[in-house]
Structure formats: structure tokens, C-alpha cells
Amino acid sequence: MTDLPHYTEYDTRLAAYAVIRDDDGRVLLALWNEGDQPRWTLPGGGVELAETVEEGAVREVLEETGYDVRLDGLLGVDSFVFSPAQRSNGSERPLKAVRVVFAATVTGGELTPEVGGTTDEARWFPLDEVRGLPRVSLVDVALGYLAAG
Template sequence: MARIDHFNNPDAPKANSVVPSTTAVVTDTEGRILLVHRVDNGLWALPGGGMELGESIEDCAVREVKEETGLDVEISALVGIYTNPNHVIEYTDGEVRQQFSLCYTTRLLGGTLAHDDESTDLQWVQPDDIAALTMHPSMRLRIDHYLTGNPAPYLG
């Protein structure tokens, strides 16, 4: 299912749902950040996705990283809470979802790197090289907040 991310667009359709979701910053020993190249919008992103019934939001982040990358992680900190009502995601099935996402840092535990059917590629990227990638502004915001290393999480 394809999607369009509307970010601070006054002509965006009105939201008709909200689903708690996560993104996760996964880094390697060289400080590179793992990014996925998404099928649904053709953009680079942090791994993540929607919370399922019966799981905590932290379990959602761990599950999504495993599903999308093949890697096992544990949550180490909160980067931020992203609830901008002017960021909506329009899906081809008619759903227009208001953003409600928590971004976490993780500690890599193991696993074997492999992408799933939601992405076409995985790449470890040096922070200085991220600016050259095609990425949604809301994803850049999360990565920027991670890289600034603020002691308190972003709230917004």
C-alpha cells in the first residue's frame, strides 16, 4: 500500500485515525546509523512502525527493528515524542493517519542483517552522509534530535 506523508501542508486531507508508532535509531560500533529504504514511499527512514494490540510501545520498537532489519536490539533511551497534528500520512486505502510516534535509541544485541518486504535496501550510514539521502523532513528531525544528544527527549 502506497502512502503520502503530508508535513505542515495546509492542503493535506484531514486525519481519520491515529495509531501509536515507533522509530528506532540503531547504530553500529562505528557510529553509523541503520536506515531502511521504504517501499511505500521510496524514502530512506529509521526502522519502525505501528503498535499492535497487546504490546508495549517499547516492545513495538524492538519488534519493528527485528522485522525490518533482522537485528535484535534493546531500548536504551527516548529521543523524542512526535505528535505534530499537521503531519498526516495518507494511505491508498483511504486512511489518513495523524502522526503519533516515539523515537528510541537502541543497543544492538545481535541478529543477521536482512530487509523485509517493506523495504528495498538497508544501509549503515555515517551521520555526515545522511543529508545526501532522500528522506522525509520528519525523519530528518528525529535523526537531528538524536545527533544533538540532548539529555531530555524532544516533545512536540
């Protein structure tokens, strides 16, 4: 057994994201502005204490894109560990990010950028352009789920 930290010695963040494609096969991404440089990510984010993962995904998509969505199913669950040096909040504890990824469909609303949040733009991209974008690793994880599905 390796000498890994006990679960009380690191932080955990539960987050929910949506892969949303339109009729032309484009994917909706949001521009995350909290890192060292802006990078594209899936719409989504932290799940609040009193909400389900599904409710969190729907709320986050609305906040970051202006769209109401219907969740169409679970694509996968991914975990990623951030060292204290990788964290943007100055914490000296590692962080285990548990990222739940859903497929979703737009049911209403209008594309609107988030104001005062962790993203400041949302845009549709053809799938073949995504690999050339500055993006977070979760985008590749989610596109892998789609390809395997």
C-alpha cells in the same frame, strides 16, 4: 479556538522507531517502499494493539533489519498530520501519526532485508551522508533529538 476536527473525525497511528548507531558512528536506516518514491527511514513502524510501544519498536527493528536490539532510552515523541490527499491508502480522513523514537543498540542477529513488508533494504550510513539521501522527515527529527541530547 480554531475549528479543528474532533478526535473522532481523524485516524491516529501509533508507531515506534529506533535510532541505532554502530561503533563507527554510522546510523542504520531502512528503505521505505510505499511512497511515491523509495525513501530512507528509521527502522520501526506501527505498534500492534496488544503490544507496548517498546515491544513494537523491538519487533519492527527485527522485521526490517534482522537485528535484535536493546532499547537504551526515549529520544522523543513526534506528531505529524497527514491530509487525506497525502495518505497512501485512499482514506478520506486525516491521519495523526504519533511517532515514538528510541535510542537502541544491536545485541544480535544479522543484517537481513525485510521480505514482503513496507521496507526492502536496510543499510548503515555515515551520519554526514544522511542529509544527502532521499529520506522521510522523521529521520531529521530523530537526528535533531540526538543532537539535542
